[in-house]
Every structure is written in structure tokens, then in C-alpha cells.
Amino acid sequence: MTTSTGTLADRATEGASHARSGTGIRLRGVTKDYGLAIPAVDDISLTIEPGEFMTLLGPSGSGKTTTLNLIAGFETLTAGTIEIDGADVGRLPPHRRNLGMLFQNYALFPHMTVAQNVAYPLRERRVPKAEIARKVRAVLELVQLTGRDTNYPSQLSGGQQQRVALARAIVFDPRALLLDEPLGALDRNLRAALQSEIRRIHREVGSTFVFVTHDQEEAMNLSDRIALFNNGRIEQVGTPEDLYRRPETLFTARFLGDSNVFELDEPPAARVAWEDRAWAIDGATVSGHEGARSRAAIVVRPEDLGIVKDEGAIPPGANSVRAAVRDIEYMGSYRTVLLDLGTRGLRGRARLDAFESELRVGEDVVAWWRPERQRVVAA
């Protein structure tokens, strides 16, 4: 980036070349044990490709933030190795790792102006004054904060503060950017705006981003790939579509989006029985997870569920279950029908067109879905 004249276009083209030569991060057997009942991070292996937007997703306490702090160097490894660009950084202190970081509470230096905050990492690297001024101007333009350089952080809104923090974290061309729930403190609208901002900057800068969040929607919107954490282990790694459409376990299916879950009493075969029903199973929909061979569950997304009033209207080849309409929620562009499924009244939901309004609360109906749209996961 040293030859940049500081314009957006230049940064973008340079960013593209950066992506090709970008930074890979490889975790092998990474473990962090605080001496509690279970390790905070338990033998995790994960390869983050150069230029990739990788999200560490999971409920609180699942080990995703600890993993990020291990990459950043704020925590020490109990076991395992962390490689950045093929070099082991496990013993390197955080200030020697050359990784940018974004914090939930922004962590701007309150006694410095916007320009001084952004110049901080450059001054630490003894960059010449004229170049600092040029780079600060260019990066403030990139995050659309031109003209705010003499403001103090306390004079900016939350969203502006986080954009200053973002500028500060990328201005020194770190090998990768680590983002620790950076949108958690912002309100809904601002969060959406900053999401697209972060996506745009990832595209333009082109370096590796590692993003931590507990918000599955945020993860799906932003990521190239998601690593889903559960109890200190990685449950599943894949593209957002992989995780949503092809979950391996019930945990993954439940964490990303809503689902109708039918737990099976028998291992999955071509046909399985559930209560008084017999369902067809498409072999391609069965998870490769070894747990699915012993204890399995069928998962159907609400948008794949159809509702008809009597059995005769079920399309041929579809699986179906009797249901009662418990409630109907009008969501504007669609309706959510809350269902009691089967004889035991399992909680379920279907998503219907907003104009389809013949259903009444308390009505007995039949819910159906195509076997190729279901997913058989490990329960």
C-alpha cells in the first residue's frame, strides 16, 4: 500500500492484490483451559483462508471470544498451535502479531482526536509524518468520516466511533482484522448500515477478517464461512448456506434459523415411522455426521412446510403430519403459523404467503413437505 495515492479506487485494486497474497490463519489442536469443569476452548482445529471473511458464531460461553483472544494473543495457549502465514505465533506478544482488532465498546483513546487515534498504529511503526497524514486522510475517506479528524471520540455517535475504530484497525495494513462483536452495542438500523459498511471494506481492503458474534443473522449476512461453536468445540464449519440448508447436527439446525424438529426412534432408513406416520427419506439429505446413524432427527425449515386442510390435498410423494393451528402472526411480508404437530402437540411453525388468510386459530390441518427439502441430522 506504500505506493497508494490514497484514492478509493487505488485502495480497491491494491486490496485485490492483497487478497491474492493475503494471510491465512491456521489453528491446530487449540486448547484453553482455565481449570474449570470443561476447557473454554477444547482442541479446536480451523483453517482460515487468505482474504476470507470467517465468522466464529455461537452462544455466549461457547469459546468463540476466547478463540479470538488466543489468535490476538490476549490469552495464552494451554495446548495447540496458531500459525499466521505459516509462522507459529503462539508465543508472540499481541503487539508483535500485526493483527488489527475491533472491540465491542470501540476502545478509542478518549484523550486523542479522531486523527490521532487513527495515526496511533502508524506512529508506533515510525511511519514518516507526511505519509501518516496521507494515510489517515485516505482511510477516513474509506470509512466516510472525512472532516471529523479534529473531533474527540466523545463528540461522535456510536456508529461514527466504531467507524473510527475500524479505520484505526486497518490503516496499518494488518495481516488480518479481528472483530469482537463490533456491532453489539449499536441499535438495529445502525447495525445494518455498519454491516454493509464492513462487507464493503472487506471487499475493498481484501484482507482476512475474523468476526465473532452470537447473532446468527449477522453471521449469515456477512460471512464467507461460519464456524459454529458449542461448549468449547466447533460444531460445524461451512458457508452460511451449508449451515442453514445442510446442518449436520440438531444444535446447528436450531441455532441458525427456525426449524420443525421430529426426533426419530430408529436409525434413518429409506422409510421411517414417526407416531402413526411413515415418511420417505432421501439419502442425499442424511447428514454424514456419525451421530446421525444412531440418534437422528428430521429437520424441516418453516418456509418448506405447506399447509392443507385435508389429507387428500397433499401432493404425491410428500411427507406429512397432522397439526393444529395454535396462533397466526402477521409479519407484513409473510405470516408465521404456529402449529402443534402430531398427536403429542410438538411446537412447530410454517411460513405462509401474507395473502393466504383462510386459516383460523384452533383449526385442524395437515402440514406437508417434500422429502428432498428435509434434513436428517444427528440429535
Added chain:
Amino acid sequence: MATDLDTLDASETTTRAVAARGPRRRGARRDRGVDPVPWWLTAIGIVVSVYFILPTLIVIPMSFGSASTFQFPPKDWSLKQYENFFTDPTWLSSLGNSFLVAILASILASIVGTAAAIGLHNLTGRLSRFVRTLLMASIVAPAIVIAVAVYITFLQWHLTGSLLGYVIAHATIGVPYVLISVTSALGGFDPKLLRASASLGAGPLRSFLRVTMPLISRGIITGAIFAFVVSFDEVVIALFLRSPMFQTMPVQMYNSVTAEIDPTISASSSLVVVGVTLVFLLVFLLPQLVRKRGQRR
């Protein structure tokens, strides 16, 4: 000594409250949600503060008398006591010694006290509380006990009567004040800033100099001033450590009233009172002045 400690905390909070009120003082007073103060309470307050301040202020008119003994009120006015003070090498050198000791002791106490405050801030639990109490001991221990202990130790170390001895002894009693004020400043310091600083490439020492220190500087300066003043008017330890070659001002003042009744002490006392008051005013008004300038910008 215990009252000194109270003033330290109280003055911290008052300045903060004043600073927070800022320019909208009227509105803030209306919104405080406190019942109005009755006139008789104000009257009692004035009487009590006069009772506290008046004895100190009496030396000032006395210092402008011309008699060669103590007189109050003075019969005629002159600057004779000041002339005596500024021409007598004994007074002047003791004043210089006091300044030198107080400045060095204050610097030493600030460094040790700040380091201790940061260290204890990062520690938690019983150990931290124990060490904190230990460091505070010199505030509650009787001055004479500390003085005797210092004297016996320094005799063996050959530090009595030396500048180094004064500085070390006075720094010790100054440390608790720095510890208190820096600990209170650290309460509002966000430790995430240090992680941010590290992620941006700054090592621990650079982070301390560029992030921690500027943000807790109020606490360090407040503590340093208290350590300075504590050293400047310390007399018990100084009496034990004095030598014919090296005396501090309080010891010289003590000599001048016990050995010879010399009214020059009224001039020196006035100078000390005015000097110390100025230093305090400066420190507590400075942040507000700086803030006002910042707002204008």
C-alpha cells in the same frame, strides 16, 4: 493525619462535581433533587470554616510587623521580617533544602505509588487488600514511631543528615497519598484500551506512556502534590534526621521558636501558607481551565 486523608478524597470528589456541573451550573442546581439548605446551616458552616482557617491566617498580618518579638495586631507595618528571611542564609538554605527534598520525595513517591496502584489494580482478592493496607500503614501509624524507626534504620545505613535519607523517608510517607489518588483515577480507566493499544503495535511500556498515563494523569498529579506537601511540612522525621549541614524549613522554624524567639518565622509561615494554597488552587483549577479551552476549540 486521618483528616488529611479525608480532605484528599473530599477534594477529589468536589473538583469532579464542579467539573461535571460545568457551564450549566444554574440548571444543575435546580435539578439536583436536594432540599434547599436552611440559612442557619450555612451560618454554622461559615463559623466552623472561620474557626479552622483563622489561626493560619493570623500569621500573615503578624509578618508585616516591625517588632523584634511577636505582636498581634502589629503596631506598625513593614517588610522587615521578609527582609530578614530573604537575607539570612540559614533560612534560605533551609527553604531550598525543603524544596529539594519535597520535589525529589514527591517524584519518588509518585513513581512508587503509581506502580503500586496499577499493580494492585490488576491483582484481586486477599493479597491485594493485604498489600494495600500495608502501604497505607504510614498514614495511621504515629509520626514519632515512624521517625524513631527511620532514625534507627538510617543510623545503621549512614543515611541520617543526608539528602538521600530525607528523600527516602519522606517518599515513604507520601506513597499512600499517591496510591489513593491513582487508584481512584484507575477506577474510570477502561482496561480494553490497553488491548487496543497492543493490537495496534504498542508494547507494554509504550502503552503505559501513551494511553494509561495521560488518562490517569489527574490522579498522579494530585497524589504528587499531596506527597510534596506532606514532605514539605513534615517535622518529626526531619528533626531526627537533621544535621548541622542539612536542615529543612520546618526544623529551622522549630529551632527559631524554641532556641530564640525570632519573629522571622511569621514571614516564613506566611510564605508557606500562601505557597501551598497557590499550588492547590492551581492543581484543582487547571483541569477546568484546560477543559474550557478545549470546548472553545
